[in-house]
Amino acid sequence: MLRVPGPFRPHHHVTARPDLPHRVGPDATAVVVGGGVAGVSAALVLAERGVRVELLEAAPQLGGRLGTWDRRLSDGSEVIVEHGYHGFFRQYYTLRDLLRRLDPELGFLRDVGGYPIASRPSVGWEPEDFTALPRTPLLNLVALVLRSPSFKLGELRHVNADEALAMLHYDPVRTYAEHDHRSAAELLDSLGFSDRGRAMLFEVFAHSFFNVEQRYSAAEFLAMCHFYFTGNPEGLGMDAPVDDYRTTLWDPFTRLLEKHGATVTTGARAVSLRPDGARGWAVDVEGEPARQARHLVVATDVPATRELVAASPELAAAAPGLARRIAALPSGEPYLVARLYCEGDVDPARAPFTGVTRERVLDSVSLFHRLEGGSARWARERGGSVVELHSYACPPAASRDELVAAMREELTALWPEAADLRVLDAESHRYTNAPGFDPGYHLVRPGVLTDARGLRLAGDWVACEVPSALMERAAVTAVTAANDVLREEGAGPEPMRSIRPRGVLAGRR
CATH class of the missing domain: 3.90.660.10 (Polyamine Oxidase; Chain A, domain 2)
Structure with a gap:
């Protein structure tokens, strides 16, 4: 097995706390709304630690977009x-640990x-393949430039070095401050790559996040470059x-949740959320009795979350800032x-x-x-x-x-x-249920923790400090939400790893 150099090994964003109890007390309860990757992940971590959890999913099966x-x-x-x-x-790493x-x-x-990128023969471009590159950041970039038919050394003289190096200078604060107001299209225009280089290496990448360049934040694009390529020690394999996902994931996860004492209820559509005094939260369920719990994790997709919060006037009264942010969520x-x-x-x-x-x-x-x-x-x-x-x-x-x-x-x-x-x-x-990452929205994107005590959010659309995207973002925000419940209940957190939070040249001129 190839060893990854020390500076590029996975970073422990959350470490275990052996000085704290592993399990919570007998009174800890939680309802998790949404049975996709985020909801199942949050429910599983909580159930393993002794929280009495009910997982509510509106569809007949678990899975969300899977x-x-x-x-x-x-x-x-x-x-x-x-x-x-x-x-x-x-x-x-977080999803795989689950x-x-x-x-x-x-x-x-x-x-x-393999991960080939192809175009029709009449275009005249050879296919690209990202799987044969070195795993070590920087070396993978050098190898890409030397091997890729999309780059010719003569053309590289026209590349805007400052814009190109922004990928290696990625910083979760500075990058968003400098680039979130721009679109990915503006960034790609300024790079100066050839038409082929832009199409084969970048346009495909932007579309992979269900966004078009003109509506995709340049800062989000740079964050994804960092997570998938320039800061990733695992390669693009x-x-x-x-x-099928039911056989390999959802049926086994259901059995595991029930083994740990969780209740998995499918075909149960949450229609509103409301504070429930000292008891925490109540979730009104279509055609069924309301569920009450001390803790609530909302792990639904963007349209469902907007609809649920819009139908929850008591939540909006208790947390008006959260309600406004949810209403403005871009798809x-x-x-x-x-x-x-x-x-x-x-x-x-x-x-x-x-x-x-x-x-x-x-x-x-x-x-x-x-x-x-x-x-x-x-x-x-x-x-x-x-x-x-x-x-x-x-x-x-x-x-x-x-x-x-x-x-x-x-x-x-x-x-x-x-x-x-x-x-x-x-x-x-x-x-129409994929999240949007529009330019300028980062500062108001809701995070896991909210201004409504006891209510946490999880999903691939939720703001997160840990480098992640897509299914991994869903898992990371879910574990973050579960960890906040465990913190409030006095138990130690679930450890969590990811890639390094900053680019290999961050902090250097």
């Missing part, structure tokens, strides 16, 4: 469908095997579950996922996951029959394939059917053999 549902295809077969592909990157509760060896994750762009059940297959040399650039709609292609067991079984029995097309930031005016048709056309332009696929069935959905 949720699943059953589908009968036109050929009569029963399959489990998901919201879409998610990469489990190796610097997701996943190790299910399997210490993480045997349910497999190496995806990623893993994916060997089977990301609409995104589309289409899973195609096909007769025939694409070239065996195609990677299980491919990022796509320079298309109007299509942003990635995932070959699920080469990733997960259920899809592999379906494809093997029928001599077919399961191909998922993803648009991270799709044109908002187009209909779902128009977008799916456009993605299929763009797939054929990218991989000509895809024209021979016969689609037997399709499952497609257009979503």
